[in-house]
Amino acid sequence: MFVDGSPSTDSRRLPPAIADYRIVRGLGAGSHGLCYLAIPPDRLGLGVEHVALKVFSNPCGEDAFHRGARELRTFAAVDSVYLVKLYEAALHDLFMYSMVYFAGGSMATPAMPLPRDHALAVLECAARGAHDMHEAGLVHGDIKPANVMIAGANSGGPAGDNPPGALSGLGLARVITAATAVSGIGSSATLEFADPDTLVGQTPSRATDLWALGATIHRALTGEGLYGELPDMQPLVAIRTVQSTKPKLSESLSPAERDLISECLAPHSDRFRTAAELADRLGSLRTAQR
Structure with missing residues (x-):
């Protein structure tokens, strides 16, 4: 109680x-x-x-x-x-x-400013976590910056035993509430991270998680949304915006970052085949930042 x-x-x-x-x-x-x-x-x-x-x-x-x-x-x-x-x-x-408990907070509310190479390392960890779920036959279904956790100062590299980040926040709301599809999404601003196809009945899958990873990477690296800023408490307006507006990538991204995010948001057959491939690309971007 x-x-x-x-x-x-x-x-x-x-x-x-x-x-x-x-x-x-x-x-x-x-x-x-x-x-x-x-x-x-x-x-x-x-x-x-x-x-x-x-x-x-x-x-x-x-x-x-x-x-x-x-x-x-x-x-x-x-x-x-x-x-x-x-x-x-x-x-x-x-x-x-x-x-x-992750002392560094999340990519939505980090406890301290993150250098770009650190942010890329944390995002790489999230992609590897999604891949491990997929290989186990699971779909996350709720990937967004608030569910990408940042470890404390003693974390190692993305491939180590003590990685700098991890994926959290399995989308439990869908199984423990009896809410409708609209009211069950929580903050309508989180629709930014949902593959638009899932709003018209597409079954969540590796591909839809890859979309969510791309949108998460975009928000984490730029502070901008793919559709601008969606209205937080107006889900129907947010849904219409997502369904009728083409995602727009920030001008602040490097060409390599734009290419990576674009591949996450491409039609299903043109996306990364696995989240591990995305993680490897993020690792290459991180190395290039040094």
């Missing part, structure tokens, strides 16, 4: 605890919930000082909890250093799960 009722990241209203996690501070609000920095309970035996705790906003029934927990177990079973490690899922009025 939430100790004080409604969850909040406002320091004046933070609950002292959620279930048996002690809350330290808020980490921000996402499309479907709130994230907290928390001290994990001793029963988990994690040996870490802090974890990130994601708490979904909408009430969740027992059936929906089991669906969400099953999705998380499937995600956690993928053997990849490029995917955020999950600890547990629980139902305490609201659906919640704990995971590794």
Whole structure:
């Protein structure tokens, strides 16, 4: 149970605890919930000082909890250093799960300015995480800058045991809420990262995740959206914009960056064959930055 009722990241209203996690501070609000920095309970035996705790906003029934927990177990079973490690899922009025805390924040809200080669390294890790999911038969379905996590200062290179980034945020909202397609997308601004084909019934796939990676790379490197700035709380307007407007790449990109992103956004048959190919190209761009 939430100790004080409604969850909040406002320091004046933070609950002292959620279930048996002690809350330290808020980490921000996402499309479907709130994230907290928390001290994990001793029963988990994690040996870490802090974890990130994601708490979904909408009430969740027992059936929906089991669906969400099953999705998380499937995600956690993928053997990849490029995917955020999950600890547990629980139902305490609201659906919640704990995971590794990334001190660097996310590509949406980095804790510090990132040199371009560092940003490319983190994005490369996200692409490798997506590839590992795909090879395990999974589609992420919610790739965006807020789900590309940045490790702390002691991280290694993208190919090391302690990579500088990881992919998080499996799109659980689709399985733990009964929302309609429009209301279930959360912030309509996140439509920027959705392959437009999925808005007309295309099944999520490697190819649609590659689109999302391209849009994420564009936003992370330029601070600009492919469609300008979509209205945050007007989903129907945002959907019409995405369906009727051709994505526009920023003039601030280098020719090599433009080519890479364009290949992510191309018709399905012309995109990268795998996210690993995209990761390799990002690695080449990063090397060229030095």
